[in-house]
Amino acid sequence: MSIDNIDLESRGPSVGLVETRFFTFATTPADALPLECGQKLSPVTLAYETYGTLSPEKDNAVLVVHALTGDAHVAGRHKPDDRKPGWWELMIGPDKPIDTNKYFVICSNCLGGCKGSTGPSSTNPATGKPYGLAFPVVTMGDMVQAQARLVEHLGIARLLSVIGGSMGGMQVLDWALRYPDRVASLIPIASTARLSAQGIAFDEVGRQAIMKDPNWNRGDYYAGQPPHAGLAIARMIAHITYLSQQSMREKFGRRLQGRAGYGYDFEVEFEVESYLRHQGDAFIKRFDANTYLYISKAVDYYDAAAAWGDGSLVQAFARLRPETRALVISFTSDWLFLTAQSKEIVKALQANAVHATFVEIPSDYGHDAFLLPNDQQENAIRSFLAATLRQVQTGGWHGPAQTGHEEKPGWHGGDVCRHENEAGKP
Amino acid sequence: MTHPSHRRRVDYELIEELIPPGSHVLDLGCGDGQLLEELVSKKHVVGRGVEINETRVLDCVERGLAVYHGDILEGLELFGPGTFETVILSQTLQQTLDPRKVIKEMLRVGRRGIISFPNFGHWSMRLQLGFLGRMPRTRLLPYDWYDTPNVRQLTVRDFREFAAGEGVKILKEIFLTARGARMTPVFENLRTSLAIFHVERAG
Numbered sequence: 001m002s003i004d005n006i007d008l009e010s011r012g013p014s015v016g017l018v019e020t021r022f023f024t025f026a027t028t029p030a031d032a033l034p035l036e037c038g039q040k041l042s043p044v045t046l047a048y049e050t051y052g053t054l055s056p057e058k059d060n061a062v063l064v065v066h067a068l069t070g071d072a073h074v075a076g077r078h079k080p081d082d083r084k085p086g087w088w089e090l091m092i093g094p095d096k097p098i099d100t101n102k103y104f105v106i107c108s109n110c111l112g113g114c115k116g117s118t119g120p121s122s123t124n125p126a127t128g129k130p131y132g133l134a135f136p137v138v139t140m141g142d143m144v145q146a147q148a149r150l151v152e153h154l155g156i157a158r159l160l161s162v163i164g165g166s167m168g169g170m171q172v173l174d175w176a177l178r179y180p181d182r183v184a185s186l187i188p189i190a191s192t193a194r195l196s197a198q199g200i201a202f203d204e205v206g207r208q209a210i211m212k213d214p215n216w217n218r219g220d221y222y223a224g225q226p227p228h229a230g231l232a233i234a235r236m237i238a239h240i241t242y243l244s245q246q247s248m249r250e251k252f253g254r255r256l257q258g259r260a261g262y263g264y265d266f267e268v269e270f271e272v273e274s275y276l277r278h279q280g281d282a283f284i285k286r287f288d289a290n291t292y293l294y295i296s297k298a299v300d301y302y303d304a305a306a307a308w309g310d311g312s313l314v315q316a317f318a319r320l321r322p323e324t325r326a327l328v329i330s331f332t333s334d335w336l337f338l339t340a341q342s343k344e345i346v347k348a349l350q351a352n353a354v355h356a357t358f359v360e361i362p363s364d365y366g367h368d369a370f371l372l373p374n375d376q377q378e379n380a381i382r383s384f385l386a387a388t389l390r391q392v393q394t395g396g397w398h399g400p401a402q403t404g405h406e407e408k409p410g411w412h413g414g415d416v417c418r419h420e421n422e423a424g425k426p
Numbered sequence: 427m428t429h430p431s432h433r434r435r436v437d438y439e440l441i442e443e444l445i446p447p448g449s450h451v452l453d454l455g456c457g458d459g460q461l462l463e464e465l466v467s468k469k470h471v472v473g474r475g476v477e478i479n480e481t482r483v484l485d486c487v488e489r490g491l492a493v494y495h496g497d498i499l500e501g502l503e504l505f506g507p508g509t510f511e512t513v514i515l516s517q518t519l520q521q522t523l524d525p526r527k528v529i530k531e532m533l534r535v536g537r538r539g540i541i542s543f544p545n546f547g548h549w550s551m552r553l554q555l556g557f558l559g560r561m562p563r564t565r566l567l568p569y570d571w572y573d574t575p576n577v578r579q580l581t582v583r584d585f586r587e588f589a590a591g592e593g594v595k596i597l598k599e600i601f602l603t604a605r606g607a608r609m610t611p612v613f614e615n616l617r618t619s620l621a622i623f624h625v626e627r628a629g
Contacts, residue, residue, distance in 0.1 A: 343496070346494060346504070347503070350494070351504065351506065357487055358483075358493075358494050359483045359484065359487070359493075360480065361480060362480065379487075380484050383484075383490075387490035
């Protein structure tokens with residue numbers, strides 16, 4: 001099984017035909033989006049899709065956040081004859097785990113993206129040409145701020161849940177930390193509060209592949225040949241990190257592609273080579289090389305502990321309200337975003353008395369597991385969302401505070417217990 | 427761990443009686459979350475669980491509980507001193523590799539502990555081992571020597587001596603038959619199938 005051959009028919013009905021919409025904001029200099037790097041961006045467009053119906057109480061909105069190369073098209077089809085539906089079709093739809101009969105689902109392409117949202121391939125209003133490297137370096141926090149403007153535009157004061165895997169999970173954490181009063185629950189999947197050195201290393205190899213392609217031309221390639229060779233190599237490297245030893249052994253082994261023996265040359269010989277080249281070739285048709293640079297950089301920069309807790313994740317999560325609920329999921333064979341990194345998140349949430357559940361799901365499919373059919377993941381998300389909706393509707397959440405963040409007690413109102421971390425913060 | 431946690435355990439009701447309403451409770455080896463759910467609905471406790479089996483953790487998610495998927499000692503590390511009024515270890519002590527550390531940790535994160543375990547001093551066990559010369563099997567301990575999860579087998583007397591040596595104060599002792607009936611503490615180390623100890627740190 002891989003992302004290319006999921007049996008979606010058996011996973012339930014689809015949301016059907018959907019369309020991508022566009023929200024443009026920050027149209028005046030005064031309203032420009034302030035970025036972490038110090039620059040301001042104006043105007044900003046986000047491509048987004050929504051499914052399901054927002055309840056009259058506006059308490060059933062679920063924001064789905066995509067991973068590195070995802071987009072706003074998370075479920076359904078744009079045209080009846082589209083070969084593939086949205087990227088998380090198995091998770092979102094009527095009666096599916098994120099049930100569009102119950103929830104109003106939103107997904108937007110991230111800031112810096114190349115699938116309809118403002119990014120380096122968008123037109124720079126100052127020059128009338130694509131931004132290229134003139135596009136400011138954006139961060140996870142900038143992406144979340146932009147999404148927050150969209151969520152406001154949709155009239156939603158508080159999200160029932162923010163859910164996402166991998167890079168999406170980083171934004172899930174940032175949502176909860178940046179807007180603790182506007183997020184009733186968070187579901188970071190196969191994610192981390194900060195990428196490992198190994199993760200940064202793989203990203204850097206991908207970026208170097210792009211930047212060493214002569215066609216890259218310091219990001220100014222939109223009028224000519226894009227750096228397709230570099231982008232394809234970046235994708236090939238990244239794709240290896242999304243699989244596992246075991247899934248590669250089972251899927252390819254050492255089998256040769258359409259030949260009986262070695263050719264003693266440098267043509268495609270092994271099946272795994274053919275597969276990776278196919279992944280690279282398919283990717284360059286749908287993705288912009290500069291966006292790859294920008295977004296992978298944003299992933300590398302992200303550090304929830306540094307951004308919100310002076311280096312302590314425990315201190316960072318002290319921002320959350322105690323009634324916030326969290327479901328943290330990792331996969332056994334994921335070696336890019338390790339279970340230990342998910343546990344670090346859970347530990348910090350529990351230290352702040354957040355209602356946090358952690359589950360490590362057995363899977364042989366590596367980091368990609370979160371995108372693949374998995375009854376355990378689907379059941380966990382389904383029942384967690386249902387329990388969260390129950391809590392919100394029965395008044396377990398005390399409504400969005402209007403006056404910023406108030407002091408929040410931990411366990412026992414903060415008097416009986418002293419968390420280790422409060423005393424001994426690094 | 428393969429303890430029969432889908433069945434309502436005979437010690438649940440007695441454990442519930444020891445839990446103050448509205449208090450903070452940690453259930454170690456919480457299984458499918460039945461006890462925690464009852465404590466939340468009947469006693470309005472703030473509950474947390476630790477469970478090593480992911481299927482049971484997912485059962486807990488279905489019940490709306492907050493549970494950590496992992497080993498008991500690792501789960502205990504999540505919490506600061508005195509986080510809970512009560513930490514429950516129901517029929518799990520005999521399955522932990524380092525019971526001494528587990529109890530020490532329990533009484534670090536919690537003010538009090540409730541520890542229940544099957545009594546290996548029961549007369550039928552003694553008979554099976556003493557006269558038949560084979561490892562005992564009972565209703566509560568239906569395992570063979572090669573598949574038992576119970577790696578630390580103890581008796582009521584063993585626990586009392588252990589508590590005295592470890593600075594653990596016993597507040598209350600409850601003894602049950604295999605069917606969950608309470609018994610008077612007469613020759614309890616010979617007669618009880620399941621013992622429940624309510625404990626706290628001495629001094």
